[in-house]
Amino acid sequence: xxxxxxxxxxxxxYFAVVLAIGYVSMGKIKGFEDYAVAxxxxxxxxxxxxxxxxxxxGAATIGRASQxxxxxxxxxxxxxxxxxxxxLSGLFLAPRIRAIGKLYTVGDVMGFYYGRAAHALTGVFSFxxxxxxxxxxxxxxxxxxxxxxxxxxxxxxIAGSAFTILYTGLGGMWAVIYTDxxxxxxxxxxxxxxxxxxxxxxxxxxxxxxxxxxxLMSPAGxxxxxxxxAIFVAFLLGEALAPYFVQRYFSTKxxxxxxxxxxxxxxxxxxYTIVVIALGLSxxxxxxxxxxxxxxxxxxxxxxxxxxxxxxxxxxxxxxxxTGDSILNNASVIFTRDxxxxxxxxxASDKNLLMWSKVSTIFIGAGGVVAALSLxxxxxxxxxxxxxxxxxxxxxxxxxxxxxxxKERRVSPWAAAPxxxxxxxxxxxxxxxxxxxxxxxxxxxxGVAANLLVLAIVHAATSGRDPRGAFLPEEVDAx
Amino acid sequence: MSAWSLLVYASAAIVYFAVAATIWGFIREVRAxxxx
Numbered sequence: 335x336x337x338x339x340x341x342x343x344x345x346x347x348y349f350a351v352v353l354a355i356g357y358v359s360m361g362k363i364k365g366f367e368d369y370a371v372a373x374x375x376x377x378x379x380x381x382x383x384x385x386x387x388x389x390x391x392g393a394a395t396i397g398r399a400s401q402x403x404x405x406x407x408x409x410x411x412x413x414x415x416x417x418x419x420x421x422l423s424g425l426f427l428a429p430r431i432r433a434i435g436k437l438y439t440v441g442d443v444m445g446f447y448y449g450r451a452a453h454a455l456t457g458v459f460s461f462x463x464x465x466x467x468x469x470x471x472x473x474x475x476x477x478x479x480x481x482x483x484x485x486x487x488x489x490x491x492i493a494g495s496a497f498t499i500l501y502t503g504l505g506g507m508w509a510v511i512y513t514d515x516x517x518x519x520x521x522x523x524x525x526x527x528x529x530x531x532x533x534x535x536x537x538x539x540x541x542x543x544x545x546x547x548x549x550l551m552s553p554a555g556x557x558x559x560x561x562x563x564a565i566f567v568a569f570l571l572g573e574a575l576a577p578y579f580v581q582r583y584f585s586t587k588x589x590x591x592x593x594x595x596x597x598x599x600x601x602x603x604x605x606y607t608i609v610v611i612a613l614g615l616s617x618x619x620x621x622x623x624x625x626x627x628x629x630x631x632x633x634x635x636x637x638x639x640x641x642x643x644x645x646x647x648x649x650x651x652x653x654x655x656x657t658g659d660s661i662l663n664n665a666s667v668i669f670t671r672d673x674x675x676x677x678x679x680x681x682a683s684d685k686n687l688l689m690w691s692k693v694s695t696i697f698i699g700a701g702g703v704v705a706a707l708s709l710x711x712x713x714x715x716x717x718x719x720x721x722x723x724x725x726x727x728x729x730x731x732x733x734x735x736x737x738x739x740x741k742e743r744r745v746s747p748w749a750a751a752p753x754x755x756x757x758x759x760x761x762x763x764x765x766x767x768x769x770x771x772x773x774x775x776x777x778x779x780x781g782v783a784a785n786l787l788v789l790a791i792v793h794a795a796t797s798g799r800d801p802r803g804a805f806l807p808e809e810v811d812a813x
Numbered sequence: 814m815s816a817w818s819l820l821v822y823a824s825a826a827i828v829y830f831a832v833a834a835t836i837w838g839f840i841r842e843v844r845a846x847x848x849x
Contacts, residue, residue: 379838386831515839519832526828539818551817602831608824 341644345482348520348648349497352513352655356501359509366687369506370438370667371585380511381586381595384660386602387514387521388578389420391657392474394603395525395610396650400626402614406550408557409614413607415569420600423575427732428596429589431580433740435810440580440727441672442810447734447743448750450676451804455754456727457672460577462719464665465698469706471658472498478650481631492703494655499699502659503692507585507667510659517652522606524649527642529613532633536619539612545619560774567776571724575731578664589740662702666695725757725781730789747801749792757785 363369376384401409431437434446440460445453475498476491483490501509536542549556573579579596586592617629624632634646670691675682682690730750738744761781763769771777801807 377838377842379835379842382831383835515835519835522828522832526825530825533821539821540815543815543817602827605824605827608821609828612821612824 338640340640341647344641344644345648345651348651351516353497353501355512355516356504356509359505359512362508363506363688365684366670366691367436367684368508369688369691370663370671371581372507372511374436374585375587376511376582376585376591376595378586378591378595378598380515381582381591382598382602383518384511384514384582385420385579385596385599386606387518387652387656388582388660389416389573389599389603389657390518390521390606390653391471392478392650392654393470394607395521395653396474396478396627396630398607398610399614399617399630402611403617403629404626405555405557406546406615407553407611408555408562410607410611411553411562412565412569414604415566415571416573417600417604417607419570419574420603421597422600423579424593424595424597424600427575427735428583429593430735430740431575431583432586432589432592437584437810438581438671439668440575440577440731441668441676442808443580443735444727444731444750445808446810447745447807448730448747449801449803449805449807452730452747452750452754453672453808454676454804455751457668457676459719459723459727461665461668461673463723464577464661464668465702465705466720468658468661468665468698468702471654471661472702472706475651475654475658478631478647478654481628482647488707491707494651495658495699495703498655498658498662499696502662502699503695506691506695507581507663510663511585513659514656517656520645521649521652521656524642524646524652525606525613526609528630528634528638528646528649529609529616531642532613532616532620532637535637536616542612542616542619546615547618550615550618564776567779571728571778571782572720574724574728576723577668578660581664581667662695662699665698666691669694669698721778722758722761722781724778725761725785726754729753729757729782729785733786733789743807745789746793746796746799747805747807748796748799749789751805752792753785753789756788757781760784 367373398409398413431443434443437443437446439457441453441457444456472491472495475494476487479485479490479494480487501513533539533542536545543551554562583592583596586595613633614629617624617633620637621629621632630650634643638646670687674690675687679686730745730753734743734745758781761777764771764775764780765777
């Protein structure tokens with residue numbers, strides 16, 4: 335075991351507070367709108383904190399420290415893709431999404447512009463996207479608990495998941511928002527303090543930089559430009575308008591609150607990344623040669639005083655739990671809204687939708703654990719869904735949002751479904767398994783290009799034709 | 814102080830500031846009972 339009694343007490347208190355928040359939040363849930371989008375009452379500061387807690391998960395904290403330990407500040411160059419994506423989304427896309435009306439999901443937005451067919455396709459895709467990422471967070475949570483306690487991975491993963499499912503199922507989006515607030519504070523404070531302690535132990539920033547291999551301090555590192563481009567594009571597009579972010583855009587009172595909450599978060603993420611990269615680089619000087627995945631936990635174990643160690647381990651758990659709970663809540667809302675209500679019960683009552691949201695939280699959570707633990711092939715396939723998000727849904731979504739005034743429908747509703755299919759097929763064929771990424775162009779970029787091309791062609795061919803059936807744009811409650 | 818030091822310490826200060834602002838914002842919202 336890595337921690338002593340005081341540290342373990344801090345971690346247990348943290349768990350107890352999170353569970354108490356979930357229980358208290360249960361009282362705020364009066365209907366599906368409360369469960370899914372916190373009654374659309376979030377102030378800017380809450381949106382900022384929940385976005386930050388959700389985005390700074392295991393990959394952005396433990397993963398980024400490991401990557402910078404290995405590759406240096408080139409990771410910052412690559413991560414700028416995500417910062418750019420979030421700042422631009424905040425300024426230009428998120429307020430337009432919120433302005434459409436009382437919606438819940440990316441599928442709803444696609445339905446507003448392109449009708450039922452695009453809504454259904456997006457619903458299925460976003461559901462798979464969210465379930466996959468939940469499984470990834472569960473694995474990360476199990477590994478952190480294993481590092482702390484030294485106990486076997488599987489029971490820890492099941493216990494950690496059951497805990498997350500319990501408080502998320504009890505309090506829905508309100509529980510997620512309140513726990514995200516706490517988790518953001520613990521995470522940002524804990525990791526930054528750990529970075530300051532580690533930098534001090536390495537002799538300060540100037541001394542640290544002078545001891546590092548110059549390659550680690552080069553913005554391009556020793557990576558070929560094609561690799562930097564591929565990773566930059568993955569950061570730029572991989573989580574663009576991700577389902578759990580868009581659900582949050584609908585949780586505020588006004589489009590202006592959404593704009594500033596998201597833009598502030600995007601800017602914050604850049605500074606947080608600098609702190610995490612500094613922490614990873616201090617590991618090069620302090621630890622010498624270690625397994626990169628263990629850089630963060632080794633610094634915590636060897637250089638942090640008792641008490642602070644417990645806080646930082648709680649922060650690492652906060653990183654994965656705050657991402658896991660958001661994604662789980664998002665998957666249950668997508669299931670209820672885009673799949674259950676869309677396909678089975680269009681006239682479902684509010685009470686019925688709320689009941690299905692809670693039930694699906696439990697089943698999706700349990701399904702995520704099973705997929706991550708026992709079905710590695712299925713899980714690998716699901717992870718592929720994640721890479722298909724940008725070349726499938728994003729181009730028709732962004733074009734529809736930006737073309738014309740807010741809420742104006744300029745793109746032909748016939749165009750989205752064929753463009754999505756073209757994007758998926760091209761990404762698949764262009765990738766490693768078939769064509770092997772010719773000309774060094776990443777498969778995602780080829781997929782986005784094909785998607786846009788088909789969108790433009792079908793739009794030109796059908797723009798004068800009245801939409802009908804599954805291509806008839808859906809109406810929304812605009813208030 | 815080198816440019817690297819300035820960048821790292823300024824970033825850490827901004828993260829701490831974001832934490833303080835979040836706590837302040839939370840207290841303000843709860844006092845205003847705007848969330849009920």
